[in-house]
Amino acid sequence: MKSIPSIRERYDLLFTDDVIAPQAVARIEQQLQLQLPDDFKEIASFYNGGLLGGISIFSYNDHHPNLIEETLRLRKDIQLPHSFLFLAEPAESMIVLDTAQTPAVIWCDSIDAHHLHNRSFQIAPDTWNTFSDFFEYLLTQEEEEQEQ
Template sequence: MNTIQSIKKRYDLLFPDNVITPQVVAKMEQQLQLQLPDDFKEIALFFNGGLIGGISIFSYDHYTPNIIEETLRLRKDIQFPHSLLFLAEPAESIIVLDTAQTPAVIWCDSIDVHQLHDRSFQIAPDTWHTFGDFFEYLLTQEEAEQE
């Protein structure tokens, strides 16, 4: 895996001038009452959600939909596990970040959303060990699309 610094350099070539403050990340942790992984926090300092690699990741701050609102909505509506962060909702699927265990990023079919608590999926999900791995995958997809 590349370092976060090298991932940021690649991202900046594709999307210059996208700056996030540490306060946005702290607000996420406070409002969701969870500890975000270090790689997520580092990447959040330059990536504020949006379309990358063909996936629209929810915004990290006041834009709608945003990660905080969507995560809280799922916690209320379907008893979404507290350790999960709702990242995106591609067609007929869901992408989450598990802040408590690995693999950390799970991209599962929407029919399996109720199986996230015990990971007893009907359809095997795509997974990434860390958020950094997942973001690097998206970045590689974006680079290929822009060639």
């Protein structure tokens, strides 16, 4: 895992005009009643969701769809555990951040949404131990896309 400042340098080379609402992280924690990992908070100081590496991460701000609305929707629809943050919904799959245990980021098939609570997946998900590991993966994907 690289340091957050080196991750930010890579991000800043790709994107220069993001506007960050500093209260976004506090609002996410308050409204969802969870404690976000430190690496998520650090990355949120320069990234607030959006398309990165071919994945559209829900907005951290009030744009629609956003992390809060989508997480609350899944809590209601599939009883998503309260320690999870719903990050993205790529075709026929979902990406979540588990704020309580590792691996922290889980990209699973949609059919396994009901299995997040006990992690008994029918199809093995892609996982990253930390949010910063996942974010680095997205950065690498973005860098490769932009080189083509």
